[in-house]
Amino acid sequence: MCHRMMQAGRLAAGVALVVSAASVQAASFYAGVSADGRLVVAEQPMQGLHAFHPDPLREEERRPQVGRGDASRWHALLRQVAEEVGIEAALLQAVVQQESGFNPRAVSPAGAAGLMQLMPATARRFGVRDRFDPAQNLRGGARYLAWLLHHFDQDLDLALAGYNAGEGSVRRYGNRVPPFAETQAYVSAVRRRYAR
Structure with a gap:
């Protein structure tokens, strides 16, 4: 148990250093501790390594200025x-x-990827094979947004809420913006950007 705690401590310390360097570039990476106790960091997924996403790109205050x-x-x-x-x-x-x-290489902690942060199921639904291909990602996300606008009778708030939380969440709350702080902040932030 003590050995595992030391490994976890080493991993946390090593990851903190890598996160501070990687967050400058907003890159995802994979890290873990090898059998002999060394910190292993990689740019590609490998067995036994955990994914880290230094910049989740969802919270307004943590978003890089573009x-x-x-x-x-x-x-x-x-x-x-x-x-x-x-x-x-x-x-x-x-x-x-x-x-x-x-950022066409952006990845959220939930696994959404690319310019429009498509989840795998949404990407498949709208014909996107490679979520990191900017043109495919943009087309898939735009089709989803257009679908949401049509589905919610051109109600922009509901379409944006659906894009953030899923159309099922909007329906579950009686075709209203769900009472999730993230979703409500998202709708407001996109509306402000759109107005500008």
Whole structure:
């Protein structure tokens, strides 16, 4: 037991150091303790290693500020996809900014990935094979957002709540924004970005 506690302590200390370095780049990584007690850190999943995501990209106060250059990199694709699916480019941009800060490699603690933070099931549902491919991810997320707008009779608050918490949660609460602090903050934040 004491040996395991020492290993856990080493892992925690090592991860803290790696997190502080990795969070600058908002990269996910994998870490664990080898049989001989050494800290093992990898960029790819390996047996016995645990995933760490230094920047969950969900909490407004922890979101990296995105410079003009980052957003402008995706401007043409955003406009094209918005036109394809029939939603406003400004709305799509607001969602992408809130979801990932325009980081196509972003991964949330829950496993959502890419520019629009698609979960695996949502990606499959909207034809996305590679969630880290910016064009596929953006198209899948935009299709889902358009579907939600249609499903909730163009009610933007409900569509955004559905994007954040799932359409089932919105229905369970009587077609209202669910009383989840994260979802309510998400709807407000996207609306503010969209208004700008």
